[in-house]
Amino acid sequence: xxxxxxxxxxxxxxxxxxxxxxxxxxxxxxxxxxxxxxxxxxxxxxxxxxxxxxxxxxxxxxxxxxxxxxxxxxxxxxxxxxxxxxxxxxxxxxxxxxxxxxxxxxxxxxxxxxxxxxxxxxxxxxxxxxxxxxxxxxxxxxxxxxxxxxxxxxxxxxxxxxxxxxxxxxxxxxxxxxxxxxxxxxxxxxxxxxxxxxxx
Numbered sequence: 001x002x003x004x005x006x007x008x009x010x011x012x013x014x015x016x017x018x019x020x021x022x023x024x025x026x027x028x029x030x031x032x033x034x035x036x037x038x039x040x041x042x043x044x045x046x047x048x049x050x051x052x053x054x055x056x057x058x059x060x061x062x063x064x065x066x067x068x069x070x071x072x073x074x075x076x077x078x079x080x081x082x083x084x085x086x087x088x089x090x091x092x093x094x095x096x097x098x099x100x101x102x103x104x105x106x107x108x109x110x111x112x113x114x115x116x117x118x119x120x121x122x123x124x125x126x127x128x129x130x131x132x133x134x135x136x137x138x139x140x141x142x143x144x145x146x147x148x149x150x151x152x153x154x155x156x157x158x159x160x161x162x163x164x165x166x167x168x169x170x171x172x173x174x175x176x177x178x179x180x181x182x183x184x185x186x187x188x189x190x191x192x193x194x195x196x197x198x199x200x
Contacts (some may be wrong), residue, residue, distance in 0.1 A: 010074040018065050025065075029058055032075060035156060036082045042151040043086040053089050057082040076165040079156070083148055083166060131192050138188035142181055149177035 010031075016024035036057055041050040060081050068077060139147060145167070152163045153174075160178075164171045 007073055011070065014065065014068065014070070014074055017062075018068075025062055028074070032078055033058070035075070036078065039079060039082050039151065039156050040086045042155055043090060049089065053082070053086050056089075057085045060085060072165045073162075076158075076162050079152065079158070079166045080168070087144065127192070131189055134188045134192055135185060138185050142184060146177045146181040146184070149174050150181035153178050
């Protein structure tokens with residue numbers, strides 16, 4: 001099924017859900033639950049917290065459906081709600097920002113993935129653990145705006161234009177944030193990959 005077909009199907013399901021068709025919203029929930037869970041899971045370290053925020057995201061979306069004008073795709077609108085809900089959850093007094101886990105298969109194929117996949121054997125496994133810890137720490141230390149842009153790009157596969165819709169900022173700002181986030185990750189792993197900043 002093409003992206004255009006998905007968008008057309010979403011529009012029809014949203015139209016029906018706004019008219020009180022619970023089954024239509026259930027279908028939207030089924031289609032996007034895993035993607036939202038994956039997105040908010042990058043903000044929250046505990047799976048049960050991610051589940052709670054995912055549920056809250058869909059509750060908010062359901063309540064806000066009458067105000068959804070359809071100017072953007074349903075999923076970008078939903079992702080915006082998810083990002084804001086996750087941010088609010090982290091800002092609550094009982095919460096604290098926690099490390100975000102990055103798996104080798106989630107990386108963008110560049111130096112990070114290569115560094116994590118190069119080694120084999122016990123020494124390699126220990127080195128991978130060290131690299132992974134460095135990446136986790138670097139992700140957790142990123143400013144919220146940079147982490148959100150990188151998460152939507154690398155882990156959810158959104159285009160720059162879609163990320164701009166979700167984060168409500170210009171595409172140029174999205175590109176800048178992703179560049180800065182990647183630079184921070186590269187800097188974090190550089191000492192562990194034997195790379196230097198330039199010629200000696």
